[in-house]
Amino acid sequence: MKSRTTGSWTPVALSADLPAGTVIPARTPTGPIALWRSRSGGVSAFADRCPHRGMRLSHGFVRGEALSCIYHGWSYAQAGNCVRIPAHPGLTPPEAIRVATRQVEEGDGIIWIAADQSATRPPRLDGLAPLRSLTACAGIAAIEAAAGTDASPGGIVGFANNSQTIRMLVASLEDEQALIHVLVEGDASPPERIAASRAAEALRRMAEHIQRKGIA
Known part of the structure; x- marks a missing residue:
């Protein structure tokens, strides 16, 4: 769903509001997002629902380069794949366990989320x-x-x-x-x-x- 004003992109948050190692909730016309920044500074946007029990991932916490659900601690890499299940520490999570991701761009102090994967670059703020x-x-x-x-x-x-x-x-x-x-x-x-x-x-x-x- 495109915005009448900003097209395929929604400016969901300011860069300053998402320090490294944090996660915040964000809203788009197509639904809620868990917006998070890894310890190294990369920004990711997940559908705000853990595939395990449906808990909001925006209530979770960032551990290094992964986002962990606050309920049972399942952790997801920036690509959306599950990388850790604390109840089964020796298990390599199946590739099928993953959270839906959204295309995200950061520029001019704004974090943008795309309505679909075919979106081009978001608008610029011209100074x-x-x-x-x-x-x-x-x-x-x-x-x-x-x-x-x-x-x-x-x-x-x-x-x-x-x-x-x-x-x-x-x-x-x-x-x-x-x-x-x-x-x-x-x-x-x-x-x-x-x-x-x-x-x-x-x-x-x-x-x-x-x-x-x-x-x-």
């Missing part, structure tokens, strides 16, 4: 840097209505806030929700960053109001 992420209980149309402009082909919505132009990278989620990544110029000052963050929060509230009223 902009991500500041923070927000989830809006509103669809893209409501966000565009609040901003007074449509999203660009790369998924960026810009609007004026006093003398500053605020830019947000937006992508659709399920159930009329959207993910917003606030962007700033790389050399933005601390006051400009604070202003951009507050302006994005205000726009989110306006978009949610528009969504509730069915205006968009």
Whole structure:
């Protein structure tokens, strides 16, 4: 399922929010993801369900270059294959035991997940840097209505806030929700960053109001 704003790619998280050796939950239009970074820095995206008993892998933990389920400790390499079953330490797990993986790309401080394996490269941010992420209980149309402009082909919505132009990278989620990544110029000052963050929060509230009223 493609996003109207970002095409085959969903910008699911900021790179800064996923340090080495951690796993976090992420959302895409096609379902939940366990997003994790190995100790050496590689990023992987798994379907958020352990093949063993269905526990969410985003509740698990990273051990070296593998992600382990918190329930029974089954561990999966970055390719999705099971590499360790603690209850059977001498067993080489069958190749058939694996978790579904998703194509992932990291660039410009954003982690992107592809809707399918045929996706090309994700959009670039052209010198902009991500500041923070927000989830809006509103669809893209409501966000565009609040901003007074449509999203660009790369998924960026810009609007004026006093003398500053605020830019947000937006992508659709399920159930009329959207993910917003606030962007700033790389050399933005601390006051400009604070202003951009507050302006994005205000726009989110306006978009949610528009969504509730069915205006968009």
